[in-house]
Amino acid sequence: MSSDKHLTVVALGGFGEIGLNMMALELGDSIIVVDAGLMFPEEDMFGIDAVIPDFTYLRERYQLIRALIVTHGHEDHIGAVPFFAQEFRVPIYGTTFTLALIREKLREHNLLNRTDLRTIKAEDVIEIGPFKVEPFRVCHSIPDGVGLIIHTPYGPIVHSGDFKLDHTPVDGKRLDVEKLSRATEGRTLLLLSDSTNVEREGYAPSENHIARTLAQIFSESSGRLIFAVFASNIHRIQQIVDIASLHGRKVLFHGKSIQSNVRMASELGYLNLTEAELISLKDLATVPDHQVVMITTGSQGEPMSALTRIAFGDHKWIKIKPGDTVVLSSKFIPGNERTIHNLINHLYRRGAEVIYEKIRDIHASGHAYREELKWLISMVKPRYFVPIHGEYRHLVMHRRIAISMGIPEDRCFIMEDGDTLIIGNGCARLGSKVPFGRIFLDGKGVGDIAGPVLRDRKHLAEDGLVIVSLVIDQEYGGILSGPDVFSRGFISEEMNPEILQAAQCLILELFDQYMEEGVKPEVGELQREIRKQLKKFFHKILGRRPVIYPVIAEV
């Protein structure tokens, strides 16, 4: 599929879904991988903790892989790094803050010592095999994000990373337009660009835009203030901390992930806490309410988060009281709405004021809106265009924008996971598919759960389970014990004992029938027949189809 004469772009994740971002560039005997992200499970992935990309394509070409380059430290870009590092011992490149986050992960997986982490800086040009990689600074909802200019013999490729244009970023570090301009010289071979917010018209508001609302909230509140943010949103934290200092409030960072991120960010110079007066949980009781601001996580209603425990009254130290104001300063991730609504209801029930995106302007997205996406296309003038980071509809809309800006249709490609784009001299086309897929993480298991197991979980979830236990005489086929019928998640046995009793009778009748016919039933047939009879019976009387498990022993 690839040869010395071609450059191949390989879509491994995030092409057709939000999350799971991973792609590879293959040229001759060299492969570089960009990002290794995870995806949070969808509703029907029962019991799954997270999803990572299938590495089969990389596994089959291990010797060719020169490096993994990571654009920024969000989970959908670094969440699969430990699983990658476990398998592929190649250098991992990232900026300072990104590597700090990766280091934490590798430490947890006992992989830190054996992994070759290499810091990239804004001014670096890294040579990796036939590629020269120049990072360029972007604005995003995490510090130290970069896009990549990847120089190839066919011309430069621009990978946007996750980006927005922010003319007034909190840290003053704007997207590095100069570098983008100089490095591409307006003749980009290929633009790979973030499609997350392609549905939104206009420009994303600056992170700075919400400062006014934050200040208002501080002015209005006379009780304790509790902010829930994403732990990696250091600029948001900076804004809250700064306003807190102005209002003479002391800051309590609560929760493991926020404390760890704040520590790292402030040690590395991404967060300035010099003005802040920090307190710890044990000081809380001694500080007057109007002098407290707590910053924590859990804005998505995560069940184990401090905020959820606070909302449900289960937190050991922090009890909500009237006068408290809780601010969910983040977006509602689709799929989490009901959980978040539930969280808000509980906070209100305990007397808190709750402020969230729907009712107040307290979140700014980190992803470019439609006009910004157009800006990037104008800026780098790509010969070929591939939208990345999006569900199928996002990719289609983003491709249309590129076409509307004058890039010929046959040079704008929709790539889905597993697709390859083969770029030669003056031409590009989709090549054959490579292995791809989603690997499920559940507990300590990586990839040991696949479709059939999930289908079983779904069936069990929706209809419950009936177990029939029966011991029969090996020689004559008579019943030695049972039939006993139990259920789980099917009906309330106390309320309706007669249903399982009737099922029992049905099985006995079945045996009577065999007796009459003088047949000794074989175990397999008996299982099939019991399943069939009970299925029909339960459906008739209850309209339900539980999983039926006949356990038949012969002694």
Next chain:
Amino acid sequence: MSSDKHLTVVALGGFGEIGLNMMALELGDSIIVVDAGLMFPEEDMFGIDAVIPDFTYLRERYQLIRALIVTHGHEDHIGAVPFFAQEFRVPIYGTTFTLALIREKLREHNLLNRTDLRTIKAEDVIEIGPFKVEPFRVCHSIPDGVGLIIHTPYGPIVHSGDFKLDHTPVDGKRLDVEKLSRATEGRTLLLLSDSTNVEREGYAPSENHIARTLAQIFSESSGRLIFAVFASNIHRIQQIVDIASLHGRKVLFHGKSIQSNVRMASELGYLNLTEAELISLKDLATVPDHQVVMITTGSQGEPMSALTRIAFGDHKWIKIKPGDTVVLSSKFIPGNERTIHNLINHLYRRGAEVIYEKIRDIHASGHAYREELKWLISMVKPRYFVPIHGEYRHLVMHRRIAISMGIPEDRCFIMEDGDTLIIGNGCARLGSKVPFGRIFLDGKGVGDIAGPVLRDRKHLAEDGLVIVSLVIDQEYGGILSGPDVFSRGFISEEMNPEILQAAQCLILELFDQYMEEGVKPEVGELQREIRKQLKKFFHKILGRRPVIYPVIAEV
């Protein structure tokens, strides 16, 4: 709790949740019930089809119930009517279109003939026991909705129903301000008002507001047009049909619920099809694409809907082709986002253009926004105020609005399901709680599934199931058959056969131990011990906690 000297408002459903709307008014020996709605299941209600209110309070007072009055025909107001009618043989009052929808439901439940349905008209005053009930017309996303003015010896109560102010409704029928004004004479005892959209500032756009977007969509499209709407949104259907006639498109109503609603609405004069040229599915192939508009349901991505089948390529007659435009003309109900996104992605994948609320102005809510809620309070000047139809946060916000408009705090009540409000001469207070709750419908079962069954389903869904089968000798305790270990939804047994084998060995070791100690284990203890050992083992090697079901027979 109630006496001749008091009027009692009883919250039975929808006070603290969206859906499940039901309340009662009790005075002396008379009770009237307002609405009997259902709620669609939340994510963690595995396998549940719908939820209805617990009727225990009504059951205990059957002889006092004089009537059920229904404000409009949405499921969250009439979905529980068949279950109510099954149990309580009292008159059911509703407007013409509302009763037409109820009639369909009762027919399905074989209850139509035995139920006393009474049509109410805008000019009616209905005397029911000590109550005089005057309906007043409201605007909503279904025809023939009303609010209620309920005259009591203590003064009139206004129940808003589901309402919005719409100065340009499609059918020209505005909220009946004159009647509201005349009947209350500015001295309302109590206002019960719809809180659904209290989070939204300003005024809800008129249904008419989206006509422009609809017309644009017709102008832009040269292929087939497919609209997905709620089947009861007759005004939306009217608008689409009218624009279709203007553009020379023929109309295909596709799907059972939409056909049934369209037939009823047009027979009863709520939908005017005289200008429309209707076609049926079999005509579809003979009509040029640019002359077709299909109206169907399925805008929430319901798995069995025609639209989902179309999107997934499973529809027998309708295949999406490039040039088709699909318009989801309804809101994304929270909790359905991912399913809807998935639907949109599939439609795009098949080449359709898809238009939805997020990217175009093609839905107008049927519920009043904040300024309209204020308008109603101004209008009826209630002595007491109770927000209805909302989650807890909605109720709190709505109550605050009432307070901000000058109603004293101690006259604005948050009622949750089961709460009672006791109104006497010149005073009102929350009384003691009555029985309340959620009854789950699953298949044909009504209320036979409760919390523990759902918890089991959740556990099975997340961690799967392990069954251990064992036959032991009744006399000596030795193993006669097994241990056999099976699983469902736990691990892939083909990929990891060694895990269940190891579990088997653990059980055998357990028996060896009993042997050594010369103990014959009792079945209950054996079950506990097997559960304990396997739980520990699975958690250690996989980090998972499946449901473990030891089936042990003694022979």
